[in-house]
Amino acid sequence: MNKVKVGVVGYGTIGQRLADGVVRMGDMELVGVANRTPNLGVRALKEKGMPYDLYMSDPKYADAYAEAGIPVCGTMEDLAEKCDILLDATPAGVGAENKKLFERMGKPCIFQGGEKNDVADVFFHGYANYEKGLDKQFLKLTSCNTTGLIRAVDCLDRNCGGIERVAITIIRRVADPGDYHRGLTNALKIDKAPSHQAVDLMTIMPHVEATGILVHTPVTHGHIITITAQGKQKITKEQALEAFKTHDRIRVVRIADGFLGNASMFKYARDLGNPRGDMYEIGLWEESIVEYGDQIMFAIYIPQEAVTIPETLDGVRAALHMQDTMEEATAKTNEYLGMAKWK
Numbered sequence: 001m002n003k004v005k006v007g008v009v010g011y012g013t014i015g016q017r018l019a020d021g022v023v024r025m026g027d028m029e030l031v032g033v034a035n036r037t038p039n040l041g042v043r044a045l046k047e048k049g050m051p052y053d054l055y056m057s058d059p060k061y062a063d064a065y066a067e068a069g070i071p072v073c074g075t076m077e078d079l080a081e082k083c084d085i086l087l088d089a090t091p092a093g094v095g096a097e098n099k100k101l102f103e104r105m106g107k108p109c110i111f112q113g114g115e116k117n118d119v120a121d122v123f124f125h126g127y128a129n130y131e132k133g134l135d136k137q138f139l140k141l142t143s144c145n146t147t148g149l150i151r152a153v154d155c156l157d158r159n160c161g162g163i164e165r166v167a168i169t170i171i172r173r174v175a176d177p178g179d180y181h182r183g184l185t186n187a188l189k190i191d192k193a194p195s196h197q198a199v200d201l202m203t204i205m206p207h208v209e210a211t212g213i214l215v216h217t218p219v220t221h222g223h224i225i226t227i228t229a230q231g232k233q234k235i236t237k238e239q240a241l242e243a244f245k246t247h248d249r250i251r252v253v254r255i256a257d258g259f260l261g262n263a264s265m266f267k268y269a270r271d272l273g274n275p276r277g278d279m280y281e282i283g284l285w286e287e288s289i290v291e292y293g294d295q296i297m298f299a300i301y302i303p304q305e306a307v308t309i310p311e312t313l314d315g316v317r318a319a320l321h322m323q324d325t326m327e328e329a330t331a332k333t334n335e336y337l338g339m340a341k342w343k
């Protein structure tokens with residue numbers, strides 16, 4: 001079997017995890033990663049013995065790489081030349097610049113949530129609109145919160161008779177571990193409604209009306225979203241729980257078992273021995289599911305550093321038409337990432 005050749009551009013929080021994810025795909029090959037400067041992630045890569053080939057996006061830093069003794073295989077263009085598809089995980093706005101090169105070279109690319117929607121042909125989610133991504137050159141993945149949010153809402157939409165309306169509240173981590181650029185805020189900060197995640201959900205699932213409020217919190221390990229959903233018909237707690245439990249990318253946990261909040265989720269992922277304490281699944285608290293009149297309400301945990309990796313890999317499958325359907329594509333990704341509950 002010819003493996004799909006994948007390159008990752010931007011070796012930060014998301015890029016490192018995308019690279020690791022690609023390596024786990026039996027039908028993909030990681031050609032290499034491109035980064036701007038020899039930052040700490042790149043230095044760690046060197047200390048790990050360069051398991052991936054490294055390329056630089058800006059030759060201005062060639063001396064800095066040489067000084068740090070970090071071997072570089074060429075430019076970002078050299079990397080793109082060798083790849084069937086690129087995964088751009090650069091800071092917001094940089095992807096739109098990189099797109100010009102990929103356009104010139106005729107290479108497909110998947111961008112992450114920080115880019116504007118118009119960077120791509122399709123604003124993509126592996127479950128909710130996989131088929132729309134088929135054969136498209138440029139996909140943009142949903143942001144971390146939106147990825148997890150849509151996983152849960154799509155799960156109810158498909159398995160519980162359809163969803164008409166959702167209202168969401170997001171308690172959002174303010175920065176990643178190791179980030180300093182957002183300051184150490186001992187405060188909560190509220191964004192104006194509706195939050196972009198609710199608007200994004202409506203863009204990808206136009207049959208669902210959504211709105212929501214977002215509050216920034218000074219924690220680094222995960223977001224929590226509460227979701228109130230109105231089905232076309234009443235969804236019971238039992239129906240919702242059954243649907244969530246059978247979803248490969250939703251980990252249903254119980255407060256009674258010790259999953260008290262975001263910190264328990266992070267610690268559990270570390271106890272599992274998951275690299276970097278990552279979790280690909282969203283967490284969903286069983287005891288948070290509650291019926292409210294005709295509506296159903298529940299809370300999910302978004303491990304922001306890893307949650308978009310599976311849906312991005314679905315994006316590779318869609319853009320290169322590796323599988324015809326969402327079911328086949330997500331099953332492959334889940335199997336390779338060890339997320340398939342049927343296994």
Ligand SMILES: NC(=O)C1=CN([C@@H]2O[C@H](COP(=O)(O)OP(=O)(O)OC[C@H]3O[C@@H](n4cnc5c(N)ncnc54)[C@H](OP(=O)(O)O)[C@@H]3O)[C@@H](O)[C@H]2O)C=CC1
Pocket residue numbers: 009010011012013014015034035036037038039041057058089090091092094112113114115143144176304305308
């Ligand atoms: N962090 C998160 O939790 C999530 C982030 N996202 C999205 O993913 C994208 C990436 O975010 P994140 O990983 O956090 O960002 P980071 O800042 O952690 O990493 C960005 C990386 O891109 C590199 N870079 C900068 N400019 C270029 C360039 N021109 N060419 C190649 N590499 C470059 C940076 O290197 P250098 O240090 O040398 O500049 C850095 O290694 C954004 O769109 C973000 O919105 C989506 C879901 C979750």
Ligand SMILES: O=C(OP(=O)(O)O)[C@H](O)COP(=O)(O)O
Pocket residue numbers: 113114142143144145146172174175176197304
């Ligand atoms: O996609 C994310 O969040 P979002 O769904 O709140 O936009 C990631 O957590 C990135 O967030 P950041 O822009 O604070 O690094």
